[in-house]
Amino acid sequence: MELHQQGKTAFVSGSTQGIGFAIASSLAAEGVRVIVNGRSQRRVDAAVARLRAAYPGADHSGRRADFSSPAEVEALWGELEEVDILVNNVGIFGLDEFESVSDEEWARYLEVNVMSGVRLSRHLLGGMLRRGWGRVLFISSESGVNVPADMIPYGVTKAAMIALGNGLSKLTRGTGVTVNTVLGGPTYSDGVAATVESIAQSQSAPVDGVKAAIIGQNSTTLLERFIDPAEIANLVTYLASPLASATNGAAVRADGGVLTGML
Helix, strand or coil: CCCCCCCCEEEECCCCCHHHHHHHHHHHHCCCEEEEEECCHHHHHHHHHHHHHHCCCCCCEEEECCCCCHHHHHHHHHHCCCCCEEEECCCCCCCCCHHHCCHHHHHHHHHHHHHHHHHHHHHHHHHHHHHCEEEEEEEEEHHHCCCCCCCHHHHHHHHHHHHHHHHHHHHHCCCEEEEEEEEECCECCHHHHHHHHHHHHHHCCCHHHHHHHHHHCCCCCCCCCCECHHHHHHHHHHHCCHHHCCCCCCEEEECCCCCCCCC
């Protein structure tokens, strides 16, 4: 399927590895010029080099910024050119007992997972509206709908992302701009892979066995395996294309069937 994305420019936050890099790669494969982002200049440079080697048809670049620092985000504005596709992917997660999560930790979750998308959208959405075309995408999670008891700050911020995307979509009425949210499920990202490998090593168990055991604890997954980051990226790339013009203000699932309700 031809997605008609050649010549577009995309900024993907948190995209030096995992789902973010998979999204950057998928967009680059369609002829999009991608600006990757990460906290480490070394990782940013390495991600850009990988994109340029695999997809040399566009001038891919990178911007270092830590979204837990408003000052660093502010400095990013002068470096971002006109962006046609904004993918709000950056995020943090962790297992936490609710009573032990401090105000400071709550603030960090909100700063990175929610305010990153607020600030980027506030900076870039207006230009899309003036030009008459654009795509804003939020990478949320099924945890934003069914909040895990041991990941409440993460789930709350992912729910906020869904609400933010829905609200912003109301600003695009009658334009060629859309705002949508993708709800991912258990994905075998770099961070998850490192955790699984660590568990496997500590238990002297095969990695595939540990992966199967973890997924087996989630009785609602219809996929019955981890989602590959590329599977999330495929949906994002479609929603970022002109072909998805009728999808706006939606929370689209790529959760492997973890959310089993009809709505």
